[in-house]
Amino acid sequence: MPTTQERLFKVIAEQFGYDVNAITLDSDFKRDMHGDELDEVELVMAIEDEFDVVIPDDEGLAFTTPAKALEWLTTNGVAA
Numbered sequence: 001m002p003t004t005q006e007r008l009f010k011v012i013a014e015q016f017g018y019d020v021n022a023i024t025l026d027s028d029f030k031r032d033m034h035g036d037e038l039d040e041v042e043l044v045m046a047i048e049d050e051f052d053v054v055i056p057d058d059e060g061l062a063f064t065t066p067a068k069a070l071e072w073l074t075t076n077g078v079a080a
Contacts, residue, residue, distance in 0.1 A: 004051075004078055008070055011050050015043045025067040043069075051078050 002010070005025075013020035016033040029035040029043070044060035047053070051073060063069040 004073055005066075005070055007050055008047070008066060008073065011046045012043065012066060012069075015039065015046050023066060025070065026065055028065055030064070047073075053078065 009020050009023045012018065012023055012027075012029075012033075016029070016035055016039060018033050027033060029040055033039075035043070040061065040063065044055050044063065047060075047063075047069060048055055053073070053076065055072065059072060063072065
């Protein structure tokens with residue numbers, strides 16, 4: 001069974017059209033993956049769908065790297 005990080009990286013790769021093997025915890029969604037605000041909103045929605053969670057808008061907008069998204073998931077009860 002894939003880990004939370006593996007699942008998250010897959011969602012990120014699909015959302016940004018980015019190679020999943022090139023993603024690191026410190027990859028920046030805007031700088032490294034050339035995303036914009038709409039991409040980030042769509043990413044939060046995709047994470048919500050994948051993990052069956054509801055992410056408050058202000059918290060989701062703070063996801064600038066996979067590490068921050070993974071930290072939120074772990075803090076909010078999604079198994080690591």
